[in-house]
Every structure is written in C-alpha cells, then in structure tokens.
Amino acid sequence: MDDLSLEKIEIPGPTLASLIQRASSSPGDVDGLLFGQIHRIVSTTLSDDSPSEPPPSSSSSSSDQIVATVTSFISSGKTVSFYDPLGRVDSRRIDSLQLGSPDRLLGWFSARRTTANRPSMRELAVASSLSSRFQLPIENSESPNSMSSSVFILLTTPLTDQLIHTHEYRAYQFRPLNRRLEPRSLGIVNIGPAFRGHYGSFNPKSGFPPLLCEVSxxxxxxxxxxxxxxxxxxxxxxxxxxxxxxxxxxxxxxxxxxxxxxxxxxxxxxxxxxxxxxxxxxxxxxxxxxxxxxxxxxxxxxxxxxxxxxxxxx
Structure with missing residues (x-):
C-alpha cells in the first residue's frame, strides 16, 4: 500500500450541517467515525486546438487526483469512544459502532469546545493507530490500489463569543511516512446527481388555504x-x-x-x-x-x- 496523497476532501452540505448540529447539541466534547469513499479522478489538459509545436516529453496531458468523500458519520456522544487515553484504537469498539453502515471507514472526527483549532498529540496518535489498522479501496482505479483510513476532521468552537460563526472546522490527512496530519481543503458539495437524494423529500409549505384550480x-x-x-x-x-x-x-x-x-x-x-x-x-x-x-x-x-x-x- 503506497502513501498516496489526497487532493481534497468533500462532504455534502446536509452531512456537514448534521455533524455541526451533533457537536453543538452534545453536553460536552464528542468524537466519532467517518464513512465514505475514495475516488480517483483523471483530469485532462487536452484541447481542440492543435499546437504548432509538440509538447515536451516531460509534460503530461492528464493527471490523477484522489478525492475522499464523506457520506455519513457515527458518534457515541462522548470522547474516547473507540480508543484508550493513549490513542490506541480498539478494533472491537469500531466494529460495534460501524455495524450496519453501508460505506467503508474513511477516518474519524473530533469536536471540542473553546479550544484552538489544531490537532492535539492524542488526536495524532489516534489517527496514526486508525490508519495502520484500516484500509479502503480506491474507486475508479485501474490497479487494485487501496488507502488507509486517514481522514480526520476537527471541529472547535471559538475561544471568544465575539465571532459571528459558531464553529470552526478543518480537514486533515494522516501521512504514515512522516507521521503528520497534513491540512487538506474541505469542499462542501450541494449539487450533483449523487446528492439529489438529500433534497428529494422537500415539500413547500404555505399558509394559504388549498384552492382548486379550474382548467376549463x-x-x-x-x-x-x-x-x-x-x-x-x-x-x-x-x-x-x-x-x-x-x-x-x-x-x-x-x-x-x-x-x-x-x-x-x-x-x-x-x-x-x-x-x-x-x-x-x-x-x-x-x-x-x-x-x-x-x-x-x-x-x-x-x-x-x-x-x-x-x-x-x-
């Protein structure tokens, strides 16, 4: 298994809103597991115009991007739910938490209150232990590559009440080679065929009385x-x-x-x-x-x- 780098991490808007609501409604700090998929996206730079000179051999007309998509999460409502105080992951607790989830284990999240928005030493240890124990395949990949469950999302509340936002969140990927949590961009997906199911149950509401429309x-x-x-x-x-x-x-x-x-x-x-x-x-x-x-x-x-x-x- 290679130490592949994620281009970015995506999460649907309703899932992120539910995650923030779960963190804000809990009586204290919470953590949990993230589920989703990893895709390999091939982006090409080919154009319809024929260049006058052939491109150099060192340049490539296409590049691969590996994107992780968070689709769901599970939280037990407390901290240290699937690991010990030293950050060592308990596989049996994880199996009991992810029972019935259709997606694969992508990583985990931690929600803290009135703290700085940077990972702690214990969170680094948990990410390292989780990455060494669980892997998931890369979709749309020609070779049967796989990646470790290395996604980590940190949510915190501001240190002061003067800010207009209630939560701060950042996404990270744990890299086994240098044993670091590297920041990754977190994209919020609100459109697309794969996410229309979140809005399929929308029904408009009106206070006006129902009236029959005469067509004749x-x-x-x-x-x-x-x-x-x-x-x-x-x-x-x-x-x-x-x-x-x-x-x-x-x-x-x-x-x-x-x-x-x-x-x-x-x-x-x-x-x-x-x-x-x-x-x-x-x-x-x-x-x-x-x-x-x-x-x-x-x-x-x-x-x-x-x-x-x-x-x-x-």
Whole structure:
C-alpha cells in the first residue's frame, strides 16, 4: 500500500450541517467515525486546438487526483469512544459502532469546545493507530490500489463569543511516512446527481388555504352560479377568513387567478397580494406596539400605587 496523497476532501452540505448540529447539541466534547469513499479522478489538459509545436516529453496531458468523500458519520456522544487515553484504537469498539453502515471507514472526527483549532498529540496518535489498522479501496482505479483510513476532521468552537460563526472546522490527512496530519481543503458539495437524494423529500409549505384550480373555461363561467348555493357561500366565507388572516382584504377570486390558468397574465395581482400582506404585518406590529405601551403604562401605575402603600404603612 503506497502513501498516496489526497487532493481534497468533500462532504455534502446536509452531512456537514448534521455533524455541526451533533457537536453543538452534545453536553460536552464528542468524537466519532467517518464513512465514505475514495475516488480517483483523471483530469485532462487536452484541447481542440492543435499546437504548432509538440509538447515536451516531460509534460503530461492528464493527471490523477484522489478525492475522499464523506457520506455519513457515527458518534457515541462522548470522547474516547473507540480508543484508550493513549490513542490506541480498539478494533472491537469500531466494529460495534460501524455495524450496519453501508460505506467503508474513511477516518474519524473530533469536536471540542473553546479550544484552538489544531490537532492535539492524542488526536495524532489516534489517527496514526486508525490508519495502520484500516484500509479502503480506491474507486475508479485501474490497479487494485487501496488507502488507509486517514481522514480526520476537527471541529472547535471559538475561544471568544465575539465571532459571528459558531464553529470552526478543518480537514486533515494522516501521512504514515512522516507521521503528520497534513491540512487538506474541505469542499462542501450541494449539487450533483449523487446528492439529489438529500433534497428529494422537500415539500413547500404555505399558509394559504388549498384552492382548486379550474382548467376549463365553462367551470370559470359557472363560478358565480356555484357560489350562489348555501354550501358554496359558506365555503367562500371560510376561505376568505383564512386569506384575510394573511392578506387582509385580498379576495379569494383574485387568489384563484394566481394559481389558475390566468396566472401568467395576472402579475398585478401578485403585487396587490404582497402589499396587503405587508399591510397586515404592519397592522399587527402597530397593535403589538400599542399593547406594549399599555402594559408599560399599567406597570408604571402599579409601581406608583405600591410606592404610596409603602409610604402609608410607614
């Protein structure tokens, strides 16, 4: 097994967000295992233009890049979960933690609070022990090469509360030859066919009542006739109340035009709807301001009464 160098380390945005949330919601420092894959990517420098002079033999038209992708993680909710205080990895603990994970062991992570964002001596020892015990194959490789589980991600919280961010994170690769943790760029992947599953369950939510979109012109012509019935009037009043709660004074008929076949030519209705929604928000803000003023006035009045009672008792 060669001591190959990673070009970069990638992690999906939802996975990184989940990792940060796991670190912030824990009562103390935590660590855990990282799972994923290692790919060999061939990048070429060939172009359609024919050079006037042949390139020198020392230059290469293609280069290989080895990229590690983190797909999931497991944390026990504490530190020293799969190693001893000296940094020696326990293979049996790792086997119990990674039970059921479809991906291979890529490395590990450590989350510390109010400490400097640099690896400690024990974290270096853990990375060395883990790298010497576990390997994983390189995907898309012509030869059956493999790499050690050498990825390490360190998360820390700032030493002071003056910063606008809550966590700092860095990625490293342990190199067995020089026994060092070398920094690597951490790329956040939010697009691509391989990561669309993270967003497949997205459902838009709206506070407006569900309305049926009439696609036939005859149904739209008979709208007034349908609303003439008792049940139609009750439903219209109910829908109007729900709309008034969000955009006061905006008609249900206008809302139907926004979701029906006339939506393309009814852009003015959208502006009207948002204007009424803003007016509703301003009205609520004004009511809150008035009620706060009344509460303050009552509080001052009660304070004066308590002061008078205290003077009488003296």
């Amino acid at each position: 012109s005859s149904a739209m012509m008979n709208e007034d006739r349908d609303e003439g019935s008792l049940s139609g009037k009750k439903q219209a009043v109910k829908d109007q109340k729900e709309v008034d709660a969000l955009a006061d004074g905006f008609g249900v008929g206008s809302l139907k035009r926004l979701v029906g076949p006339e939506a393309a030519s009814y852009t003015g209705g959208v502006e009207e709807m948002y204007e009424r929604m803003l007016a509703k928000v301003e009205s609520l803000a004004s009511e809150v301001e008035k009620s706060s003023a009344k509460v303050l006035e009552l509080d001052n009045h009660n304070r004066k009464l308590r002061y008078r009672v205290a003077r009488i008792e003296r």
